[in-house]
Amino acid sequence: MRNLGQAAAAIAVALFALIGLATPALAHNQLVSSNPADKASMAAGPKTIELTFDQPVQAGANLNSIVVVGPRGGDQWQDGKVTVRSNVVTVPVRELGPAGDYRVGYRILSADGHPVTGELKFTLTAAGNGTPAPAEAEQAVPDAGAADSGGLPTWVWIAGAVVLLGAGVFFAMRVGEGATK
Numbered sequence: 001m002r003n004l005g006q007a008a009a010a011i012a013v014a015l016f017a018l019i020g021l022a023t024p025a026l027a028h029n030q031l032v033s034s035n036p037a038d039k040a041s042m043a044a045g046p047k048t049i050e051l052t053f054d055q056p057v058q059a060g061a062n063l064n065s066i067v068v069v070g071p072r073g074g075d076q077w078q079d080g081k082v083t084v085r086s087n088v089v090t091v092p093v094r095e096l097g098p099a100g101d102y103r104v105g106y107r108i109l110s111a112d113g114h115p116v117t118g119e120l121k122f123t124l125t126a127a128g129n130g131t132p133a134p135a136e137a138e139q140a141v142p143d144a145g146a147a148d149s150g151g152l153p154t155w156v157w158i159a160g161a162v163v164l165l166g167a168g169v170f171f172a173m174r175v176g177e178g179a180t181k
Helices: 002-026 154-180
Strands: 031-035 040-042 048-053 065-069 083-085 088-092 100-109 115-124
Touching: 031 115, 048 065, 048 100, 065 088
Parallel strands: 040 115
Antiparallel strands: 031 048, 048 088, 065 100, 083 088, 100 115
């Protein structure tokens, strides 16, 4: 009966550690604001797209991208390199052309090393005089629905932790059993 109590206590501590300590490691950056705001309507296009996240974003060449796609679907309007300042990611935007809905797709490298993708939209109510980026300057539009390809899936880490904790409990019970004899 004593061994059953020890086993139950060890399992309870292991589950508490697994659930209580693993939660912060599963957090990814979250978009907290944007300029222009999602679903905004404006008469003149923005000079830059600015995305603000809840945690710092990793900076580096080709780690982060922001793509602005016009109402025709294939035309892109971003103009230059993405810059990162702590948790704020920006890209310059060309003068916009046709009126209509514009999509802003982004892919950033989260503070925890995982890629985060998303999309927002804004509407240009009055046509501008701009022309889209030349075809050679276009980037692939980040897919907000794409699977996280930043490493192993979370369930693999959780399963590994459960197996490791189970082995530890088994070993501790075996050693404890030998000490009480």
